[in-house]
Amino acid sequence: MSKPVKAAVLSAGSWGTAFGMVLADAGCEVTLWGRRPEVVEAINSTRTNPDYFPGVELPENVRATTDAAEAAADADFTVLSVPSQTLRGNLADWSPLLAPGTVLVSLMKGVELGSAMRMSEVIDDVAKVGQDRIAVVTGPNLAREIAARMPAAAVVACTDEAVAQRLQVACHTPYFRPYTNTDVVGCELGGAVKNVIGLAVGIADGMGLGDNAKGSLITRGLAETTRLGIALGADPLTFSGLAGLGDLVATCSSPLSRNHTFGTNLGKGMTLQETIAVTKQTAEGVKSCESVLDLARRHGVDMPITETVVGIVHEGKPPVVALKELMSRSAKPERR
Numbered sequence: 001m002s003k004p005v006k007a008a009v010l011s012a013g014s015w016g017t018a019f020g021m022v023l024a025d026a027g028c029e030v031t032l033w034g035r036r037p038e039v040v041e042a043i044n045s046t047r048t049n050p051d052y053f054p055g056v057e058l059p060e061n062v063r064a065t066t067d068a069a070e071a072a073a074d075a076d077f078t079v080l081s082v083p084s085q086t087l088r089g090n091l092a093d094w095s096p097l098l099a100p101g102t103v104l105v106s107l108m109k110g111v112e113l114g115s116a117m118r119m120s121e122v123i124d125d126v127a128k129v130g131q132d133r134i135a136v137v138t139g140p141n142l143a144r145e146i147a148a149r150m151p152a153a154a155v156v157a158c159t160d161e162a163v164a165q166r167l168q169v170a171c172h173t174p175y176f177r178p179y180t181n182t183d184v185v186g187c188e189l190g191g192a193v194k195n196v197i198g199l200a201v202g203i204a205d206g207m208g209l210g211d212n213a214k215g216s217l218i219t220r221g222l223a224e225t226t227r228l229g230i231a232l233g234a235d236p237l238t239f240s241g242l243a244g245l246g247d248l249v250a251t252c253s254s255p256l257s258r259n260h261t262f263g264t265n266l267g268k269g270m271t272l273q274e275t276i277a278v279t280k281q282t283a284e285g286v287k288s289c290e291s292v293l294d295l296a297r298r299h300g301v302d303m304p305i306t307e308t309v310v311g312i313v314h315e316g317k318p319p320v321v322a323l324k325e326l327m328s329r330s331a332k333p334e335r336r
Ligand SMILES: NC(=O)C1=CN([C@@H]2O[C@H](COP(=O)(O)OP(=O)(O)OC[C@H]3O[C@@H](n4cnc5c(N)ncnc54)[C@H](O)[C@@H]3O)[C@@H](O)[C@H]2O)C=CC1
Pocket: 011, 012, 013, 014, 015, 016, 035, 081, 082, 083, 084, 086, 090, 107, 108, 109, 110, 141, 142, 143, 144, 280, 281, 282, 284
């Protein structure tokens, strides 16, 4: 009998825990690393992660530790699922612990502030493993639904298709259907920018702007994501797939999305501080809207919705003023 595939999941947060369940259900031996001893203790003693998924039983082949070296030892896949802006610092600590030949898997949907790097670029910058040993999992994957084993499709992307296929096998379950893709740039941008568009749609929902506004924001959001992607060398077709449209639809229509909910609270009139105070988990778009705009400006790409979100979230622009500005931009052809 062949040895079971070993996976280390570095972070026992919402998506780390749910994706750990997927890997375990697909037959991997999974070790979750958690920062907080009480969370690790609860996982090992109650087989649940009560902070994130109370009442959801974790598979027997999932265990947890606070020792990153123990988690990383011998791992075929090392899955990274911390908030994007903390990746660089965490990975600097973890790099010496990585198993030789391990594939680094990013679950994160953000762009680094300052460097404007995508997560796979940060991983390569810090761990120096080469892009063919870095994979990305993305798509319409609201963690709470996955933890309830509700059906979803996903994309596993790697520049080396054989590596993507290995990961595909390692996380394929009756409820989780991964497709491979070699367009890592497009897959990562799709995930990071949809969080920003999710904020915009949430703001519109909070303001009560209706479903036409939602459809318009999703579509024009996808248009600006695609423009950025093309400028960065992505395949434009990626954006009509699971990493683009698929994730936008899930995020922009679900109250489970933290970015959508964050936007809704702002649109209802909460201040930024009040909204942050009621947000318990990571809403990546809040920080990544600035780094996405930075990336767009570096490449001369116009991203009006992202710019609007930055104005509302970081510059205190009232949503009604931002809406007026967005709607009164000069008229243009739909495609150019
Ligand atoms: N939750 C979801 O439905 C999905 C999330 N993602 C992405 O996964 C990534 C992680 O998000 P979630 O798991 O949802 O967030 P979360 O907020 O639920 O969990 C983040 C985890 O990171 C830990 N953490 C926070 N700051 C840290 C630091 N400085 N160093 C080390 N660990 C730290 C927290 O303790 C927590 O366990 C994000 O990039 C998000 O966009 C992607 C798909 C689905």
